[in-house]
Amino acid sequence: MLSVQGLCKRFGGVTAANEVSLQVAPGEILAVIGPNGAGKSTLLNLLSGLLRPDEGRIEFLGQEITHAPPEVRTWKGLGRAFQIVQPFPEMSVWENLLVGALYGKPSTPRKVAERVVAEVIELTGLAPKAQTPAGELTLLEDKRLELARALCTQPRLLLLDEVMAGLRPSEALEAVALVRRIRDSGVTVLFIEHLMPVVRALADRVVVMDYGRVIAEGPYDAVAANPKVREAYLGRAQ
Amino acid sequence: MILVGLLLLVALVLPGLPLGEWRAFLLDTAQFAFLISALALAWDLLARTGQLSLAHGAFFGLGAYAAALAAPALGTLPALLVGGVVAGASSLFLGLATLRLHGMYFAIATLAFSEVMRTLVLKAPFTGGAIGLPVQPAFGGAFPLGGYYLAVGVLALAAGISLLLSRSRLHYAMAATRQGEAVARVLGVPVIRVKLLAFMISAFLAGLAGGVYAMKTLFLSPYDAFGLGRAVEALVIPIFGGLYTTTGPLLGGLIIVSLETWLRLRIGEGYLVVYGVILVLTILFLPRGLVSLFHRKGAGHA
Amino acid sequence: MLDGRLAYWRLGSPSPQTMELLLQTLINGILAAGIYALVASGLALAVGVVGIVNFAHGEFTMIGAFIAYLLFVGTGLDPFLSLGLAALVLFGVGAITYLGLIRPVLAAPELNQMLLTFGLSVALQNIALLLFGADTRVVSTSYQGATLSLGGLSFGVPPLLAFGLSVVILGALYGFLDRTRLGLAVRAVAQNRLAPGLLGIETQRVYLLAFGLSAALAGVAGVMLSVMLYASPTVGFAYTLKAFAIIVMAGLGNLRGVVPAAIILALAEALVSTYLPGGGGWVEAVFFLVIFVALTWRSWRAA
Numbered sequence: 001m002l003s004v005q006g007l008c009k010r011f012g013g014v015t016a017a018n019e020v021s022l023q024v025a026p027g028e029i030l031a032v033i034g035p036n037g038a039g040k041s042t043l044l045n046l047l048s049g050l051l052r053p054d055e056g057r058i059e060f061l062g063q064e065i066t067h068a069p070p071e072v073r074t075w076k077g078l079g080r081a082f083q084i085v086q087p088f089p090e091m092s093v094w095e096n097l098l099v100g101a102l103y104g105k106p107s108t109p110r111k112v113a114e115r116v117v118a119e120v121i122e123l124t125g126l127a128p129k130a131q132t133p134a135g136e137l138t139l140l141e142d143k144r145l146e147l148a149r150a151l152c153t154q155p156r157l158l159l160l161d162e163v164m165a166g167l168r169p170s171e172a173l174e175a176v177a178l179v180r181r182i183r184d185s186g187v188t189v190l191f192i193e194h195l196m197p198v199v200r201a202l203a204d205r206v207v208v209m210d211y212g213r214v215i216a217e218g219p220y221d222a223v224a225a226n227p228k229v230r231e232a233y234l235g236r237a238q
Numbered sequence: 239m240i241l242v243g244l245l246l247l248v249a250l251v252l253p254g255l256p257l258g259e260w261r262a263f264l265l266d267t268a269q270f271a272f273l274i275s276a277l278a279l280a281w282d283l284l285a286r287t288g289q290l291s292l293a294h295g296a297f298f299g300l301g302a303y304a305a306a307l308a309a310p311a312l313g314t315l316p317a318l319l320v321g322g323v324v325a326g327a328s329s330l331f332l333g334l335a336t337l338r339l340h341g342m343y344f345a346i347a348t349l350a351f352s353e354v355m356r357t358l359v360l361k362a363p364f365t366g367g368a369i370g371l372p373v374q375p376a377f378g379g380a381f382p383l384g385g386y387y388l389a390v391g392v393l394a395l396a397a398g399i400s401l402l403l404s405r406s407r408l409h410y411a412m413a414a415t416r417q418g419e420a421v422a423r424v425l426g427v428p429v430i431r432v433k434l435l436a437f438m439i440s441a442f443l444a445g446l447a448g449g450v451y452a453m454k455t456l457f458l459s460p461y462d463a464f465g466l467g468r469a470v471e472a473l474v475i476p477i478f479g480g481l482y483t484t485t486g487p488l489l490g491g492l493i494i495v496s497l498e499t500w501l502r503l504r505i506g507e508g509y510l511v512v513y514g515v516i517l518v519l520t521i522l523f524l525p526r527g528l529v530s531l532f533h534r535k536g537a538g539h540a
Numbered sequence: 541m542l543d544g545r546l547a548y549w550r551l552g553s554p555s556p557q558t559m560e561l562l563l564q565t566l567i568n569g570i571l572a573a574g575i576y577a578l579v580a581s582g583l584a585l586a587v588g589v590v591g592i593v594n595f596a597h598g599e600f601t602m603i604g605a606f607i608a609y610l611l612f613v614g615t616g617l618d619p620f621l622s623l624g625l626a627a628l629v630l631f632g633v634g635a636i637t638y639l640g641l642i643r644p645v646l647a648a649p650e651l652n653q654m655l656l657t658f659g660l661s662v663a664l665q666n667i668a669l670l671l672f673g674a675d676t677r678v679v680s681t682s683y684q685g686a687t688l689s690l691g692g693l694s695f696g697v698p699p700l701l702a703f704g705l706s707v708v709i710l711g712a713l714y715g716f717l718d719r720t721r722l723g724l725a726v727r728a729v730a731q732n733r734l735a736p737g738l739l740g741i742e743t744q745r746v747y748l749l750a751f752g753l754s755a756a757l758a759g760v761a762g763v764m765l766s767v768m769l770y771a772s773p774t775v776g777f778a779y780t781l782k783a784f785a786i787i788v789m790a791g792l793g794n795l796r797g798v799v800p801a802a803i804i805l806a807l808a809e810a811l812v813s814t815y816l817p818g819g820g821g822w823v824e825a826v827f828f829l830v831i832f833v834a835l836t837w838r839s840w841r842a843a
Binding site: 290335336337338339341342343345346347349350351353354356357358360361470473474477505507508509510511513514515516517518520521522525 | 593641644648650651652654655656658659662663665666667669670674781784785788825828829831835836840
């Protein structure tokens with residue numbers, strides 16, 4: 001579904017992405033992990049179009065999107081939820097979702113969009129807060145809003161950026177369940193995460209990055225046992 | 239919405255009412271108020287996308303000059319259209335150039351643009367320069383109330399577009415662009431198109447208002463048409479009245495222009511002080527504008 | 541000093557007069573830079589330290605100019621001698637403005653802050669208009685037109701004095717910022733502005749100081765302006781814009797870069813004024829054009 005080949009991004013002297021290649025199969029949940037500064041967020045920004053790569057190629061559903069602007073990627077079905085949630089503060093939750101539903105795909109009729117919002121709002125458990133101004137939500141509700149908004153754009157593949165950050169364990173459990181529901185509804189998921197229990201619970205496959213490179217790939221247990229991965233997280237042994 | 243309709247109705251029938259010896263003055267002031275309110279409505283449209291322009295004086299002025307120059311050759315209505323189009327075209331350029339500017343930088347860039355435009359008009363050989371440009375009255379003066387009803391027309395158009403946009407899908411695109419441009423893009427909102435479209439509509443309306451204004455004052459000078467005063471009026475009124483609404487700029491415009499006219503009679507130069515003071519007081523005590531007095535908290539704008 | 545003939549030899553064969561004209565233009569530019577640097581430094585303090593986009597900054601200059609004018613007309617006090625008094629008065633004005641108008645909106649969105657100061661600017665300009673009328677008031681000191689001649693170039697005495705004083709004042713300012721504890725506190729606040737809700741007493745004092753200084757610097761520039769140009773209600777407005785252009789060019793928060801940027805601007809203006817036909821009218825437009833191009837070009841390049 002998503003094919004990344006040889007992606008490179010440099011910021012001055014720092015190579016944030018170094019020949020990154022990976023594939024995402026339809027219907028899977030792929031986790032991207034790695035120590036701080038490994039280049040995970042850069043990768044996500046490159047994938048969602050907020051950054052342009054210096055080299056490399058990104059293909060989505062058979063089409064090249066390497067240099068496409070963010071709106072276009074969303075229209076093609078590549079959605080993204082941000083780590084730091086920025087709701088549209090003056091609009092209600094419903095209206096926030098409506099923006100995604102109306103514009104996520106070109107020429108979506110109003111009725112269709114409203115139906116999408118109604119479905120997503122149920123799926124993500126935000127119905128009781130539908131009329132609340134989005135600026136007044138709690139952190140967990142914020143995160144749900146972010147997910148819901150991205151879902152309203154009817155993505156085939158959803159990029160999630162550390163959605164568990166700041167959540168209490170009970171809330172994280174709910175979030176994990178939500179992501180599973182999302183996958184079950186037919187959306188492929190690629191997510192960045194720090195919390196290993198979450199990764200173990202959710203991910204079908206894991207990609208590990210360090211210093212901008214992919215250093216390991218595979219199911220969680222295989223990757224966790226990989227010495228290179230341990231080194232990356234715990235530092236080089238003398 | 240009802241209020242808007244009522245106000246427009248009053249505007250329509252005003253000349254028919256028994257106004258006594260004040261008639262000429264009232265109609266003249268009303269015409270001015272309609273045009274400035276239209277300008278304010280136009281400014282508000284652009285503000286909905288988060289673009290707070292200090293260039294509306296320029297759009298107003300460009301429309302005024304273009305219409306004035308085109309009128310002898312094309313007649314009143316086509317000339318007004320030309321005025322609007324010229325303003326709209328210039329806004330396309332400005333909009334494109336400032337796409338990546340926000341906040342203070344955007345404001346200063348639009349101000350710089352406005353001043354450059356003013357100098358160009360001042361120096362251009364065919365605009366009469368600092369001496370000014372005489373302008374034909376609307377329809378060559380054939381209809382005594384021609385100018386008045388043109389002003390009502392422009393106001394109605396501006397109010398109509400403002401209302402229409404609030405109820406359309408575009409409303410959400412504009413609000414999203416304003417409240418979080420990067421996020422809006424990732425949600426698929428065609429932000430560039432939205433910003434440019436808003437710019438062009440806003441400038442077109444401002445240019446129309448400018449054209450009618452030219453035909454009213456019968457004489458244009460760059461300091462008047464392009465003056466910072468116009469830009470200030472364009473922004474203070476919507477803020478005082480209530481941003482991102484139709485009632486706000488309309489009501490605010492009528493109130494403030496009346497105040498301005500009254501002050502101009504009393505204290506001559508320096509009447510703009512009322513704008514400054516109102517702006518300061520509004521920000522300090524009524525940041526959401528007049529309309530917030532009508533709506534309870536939570537309802538209102540998006 | 542710079543002998544026109546020497547310059548002629550160095551640069552090829554333009555005539556001595558052209559060389560002299562160029563040098564004279566450059567000198568005029570540099571001398572004018574003093575006032576720009578003062579106003580811009582003041583604005584840099586307001587924007588960089590307090591974090592307020594102060595559209596009314598030029599009006600502090602205007603007030604300074606009028607103070608000098610009124611003192612001169614009323615008591616015959618030479619403007620350059622009234623600098624200290626003007627600085628104190630403007631510091632007070634700045635402090636009052638901060639306490640009454642700025643502090644309440646520090647927690648409000650930036651838009652509101654900009655609108656507030658913009659409104660203040662309009663209000664002040666027009667109050668001055670009401671009080672003094674639109675006429676420009678010139679301060680004519682005895683040495684108004686005096687010039688100093690050195691090597692074929694002339695230095696106007698007022699601009700020279702203004703430049704010299706600017707250098708001294710700015711030197712004192714940077715000395716204060718670099719070497720005193722309070723100055724360090726000011727710079728620290730500029731680097732690391734806390735959320736307004738968390739403002740401790742110390743930070744509030746720093747804000748007050750910075751804003752007062754901001755106004756004082758602008759006011760001092762205004763005093764000099766009254767001699768070199770005139771005092772009028774709208775004289776400050778152009779300086780607001782130029783100051784913004786300068787600090788934007790220098791980069792926000794870069795207090796040091798203000799002086800070089802001011803010099804560049806002043807030189808550019810002088811060159812345009814001399815070499816563009818119809819110079820005077822175009823200077824403003826060229827200036828704004830430069831701002832426009834600089835802002836937009838930089839925004840696209842940053843992408």
